[in-house]
Amino acid sequence: MSQYPIKAALGQSGEIKFSKLAHEFTKIPALRANLTNATGTIRNKRASVVSEVSNWQTMRTRAAMIKDDSLANLDDLIKTLIQSVQERGGQVHFAHDARSANEIIVGIAKSHNFTEAIKVKSITTDEIGVNDALAKAGIKAQETDLAELIVQLAGEMPSHILVPAIHKNRDEIAELFSSTISKTKLENSPAILAEAARVYLREKFLSVPFGISGANFAVADSGSIAIVESEGNGRMCLTLPDVLVTVMGIEKVIKSFQDVPLFMELLARSSTGERMNPYTTIFHGVTPGDGPQEFHLVLLDNNRSSILSDPVSFETLRCIRCSACLNVCPVYERASGFSYGSVYQGPIGAILVPQLLGPEQAGSLAFASTLCGACYEVCPVKINIPRILTYLRSRANEANTSKSQRRAFAVASVVMSNPKLLRTAYAGVGFGNDLAAKIPKKLIDAIPLMNKWTKSRGIPSSRRINKISGKEK
Ligand code: SF4
Incomplete structure (x- = not known):
């Protein structure tokens, strides 16, 4: 039995009590050691590749402006996106909340009598808890990203938005794989562990006809969906199945394809500390005889519209989920992702989750910060996280004052x-x-x-x- 929390959709674990959870998880020395090691490595890599770009600050400012412009015109962009996707043979659905998104996805799976799905890593699908919804309908969702596979096999909550199994070291992963997907006892070498996952997943890629993904960006005027990943598993899920469902928060829409390269550069350097992302898949609707022959785009609101209407905190929706803010946050490093009690952790979790769930359920997260400002300094889209945190603190105080x-x-x-x-x-x-x-x-x-x-x-x-x-x- 794992000492870490089990995976649950956003809002399903009741009221989030950050300080209580942090009290519990700071007591686990191995967790702290694994996190210090991993975040330190990613932080240094990011700092090194960002220092190579002379106009980094200008790029951040431009990206923030593009995102704000997209958010200001979101209604029109969504209309254009729907039209572009439909013209290219895709079907578009609108989901007001997690429940309606799951109903749409389960409905599509059932209409084809699917019993299994293969998944690209996606926090949006974690947010809605699609795996549980599918399981209730008798459909097994198989995570294919290595870190997502690890937390799925362990039955644990992800503890980092980019590296969900950051809390585990190689010894723990070798032990887990040896008792689940492998018939033999595995050594803790990365090559051996990756090979075990590859053998297990390859059979799924080649046999499961139903794929589910999130999206990093959707381009309104071309209907293109862009998905970035590091292992190639995503591309298998996006190209091999007969039917593909992409679930996307409405804030991921940008206007034009010309803006994509800027975000790709900011994202790769900020997230994994690489100059270029290893696997970037961009597709549009359906192409006869090539890739999935049925494509569904599920546009998820789940309270994003109300964030959009807030004059102070709307900029939360600029987030491109790079995770740079987690890796520099002293609170995240010590308390771990589990203390945030949700699928979004660290500084972005601290501002996003109270807005998605409301101050009564998640107001404590706004206090999970020293307000040191490190998150603001690294954020590639210049979200003023400390300012939003103080704003949300006053809202939480108002809501929770007896x-x-x-x-x-x-x-x-x-x-x-x-x-x-x-x-x-x-x-x-x-x-x-x-x-x-x-x-x-x-x-x-x-x-x-x-x-x-x-x-x-x-x-x-x-x-x-x-x-x-x-x-x-
Ligand atoms: S808030 Fe900024 S730094 Fe944090 S994940 Fe989002 S884009 Fe990255």
């Missing part, structure tokens, strides 16, 4: 705006503190609520209170 807290703040506001009342309050607190100082600390620590303060702090004396209030110099 009636009694509101009353207490109202009283505090009256007292603090009246110097006489404030001095009297200080005197009262000073007297109370001097009295409390005479009581043994152990006794004070046993008082509920009070001990939240005294566990790691002393009780200030009346002299100190007087100094704060200006009564004593």
Whole structure:
């Protein structure tokens, strides 16, 4: 039984309590070691390839402008995209939420009597929990990306948006493969482990007629879908099946093909620290006799429209899921992706998930940051994550402040705006503190609520209170 959480669609694990989860996962030394090692390596690779590009900052600014322009004209771009895809033989569906997206996908699978699906790595399909929805309909979804395969075999939640099995080291993967897809005990060599996965998956690629993918970009004026990946598994899933379904958040649409190279360069260097992405597949609709003969594009809203209408946080939708912000985040590195309790982790998870699920369910994530600004500095589309975090914190506070807290703040506001009342309050607190100082600390620590303060702090004396209030110099 794994010590890590099991995979669940966004919102299915109840209220996300970041600090409680972080408390739990910071206790696992192996997790911390694996993460420090992996994020450090990716971070250094990224820094090195980004330093080669003299106009990197100009590219970031341009990408942010293109994304903002696309978001401002999203309605029109989506209409154009639908028309372009249909003209090229594809079918387009609109899904208001995760449930309707899953119904569409399961419906397509059932109409062909499919019992299996092969999948390209896609966080959007993790967001909606399509694997579980398919399983309920008797259809087995097979992950084909190596890291996704690892977390699927382990039955675990992904812990990084780009490297879902970043929490596992080679020894753990060798043990997992030896007890699942391999009939023999495997050594922990990357070549041996990759070969075991290749043998297992090859048979699936050649026999399963149904493919499911996400999308990195959709180009409105040509109806092109662009998908980037590192192993070639994605291309197999996109070309070999008879029927292909692509699920895409509505914010992934860009206007023109001319913008694609800019995003490809920003994405490759920011995500895996490579100059160029190893496998980029761009396809349009259906081509007779070549590739899938039935193509469905599912456009997913799932609360994105409401993010779009927010004048401060709409820029969250610029995200191209490169994961650079995770790799530089000190909180992510220490707390791990599991502490975010969702399929989106790190700084992007901290701003996206509270907006997708609402502050009551995921407001705690907005506090999962030191606001150091490292995420903003590396973000290739210049999302001002710290600003959005503080904005979401105030929304979470509003949503989670109880009636009694509101009353207490109202009283505090009256007292603090009246110097006489404030001095009297200080005197009262000073007297109370001097009295409390005479009581043994152990006794004070046993008082509920009070001990939240005294566990790691002393009780200030009346002299100190007087100094704060200006009564004593
Ligand atoms: S927020 Fe920026 S850095 Fe983070 S994943 Fe999205 S694009 Fe990358």
